Amino acid sequence: MAAFRFKEFSIEQDQCAMKVGTDGVLLGAWAGIDHEPDSILDIGAGTGIIALMLAQRSHAETIDALELDNAAYEQCVGNFEASPWADRLFCYHAALLEFAQEMDEPYDLIVCNPPFYSESVSSGNTQRDQARQNDSMPFTHLLTVAAHFLTDTGRFCMIAPFKEEKQLLKLGTSTGLYPTRICRVRGNDQSPIKRSLLEFxxxxxxxxxxELTIEVERHQYTTAYKQLTQDFYLKM
Structure with a gap:
């Protein structure tokens, strides 16, 4: 499989269950950096795409990533080392709660494109199923850990199915995280809202x-989506 090329870096993804997709690009481009974060944590990094996008966008000196899957971890490390920002990027191979128990440095920005499927699904690919199912990273654990590591002026940004938005806002409040920005995303003008970008x-x-609409029609993107992603996609 050929690498996925962006304007300033490339992503090798042949060993990763979850390939480069719109969700990760949306979060990497949308996550707030107005507060000039000096330290960033990407939970469940996969290929490392979100951490790499934030390395391009920000001046953060420390950009850490966390990945549980063996093959994805190795690929993430390779993508970091091949990037222009290798000296600022580091990937930990650990589960979320294990990482939380062993580390104590706070972060100014935490991002996560978490597993979405709360129900049991099976594609016949164990690695892909783990990446898709939130059994491996329940929302309650995610928000609790984010609240633990976030600095007092920090931001936690994530993307989730729109149907999970109310639950996540409620969970956030229970852990001391309050919404600051919400962007609801639809594929085109006729389609329902599918995703929520949440900042706490x-x-x-x-x-x-x-709200953000991605396409005017198939492969013809809206001005708003182009403006959001133009620093990354080669043909934007």
């Missing part, structure tokens, strides 16, 4: 709520 902080603020 430790203070309650007025929530900035927006």
């Amino acid at each position: 902080g430790k203070q309650t603020v007025d929530v900035e709520t927006t």
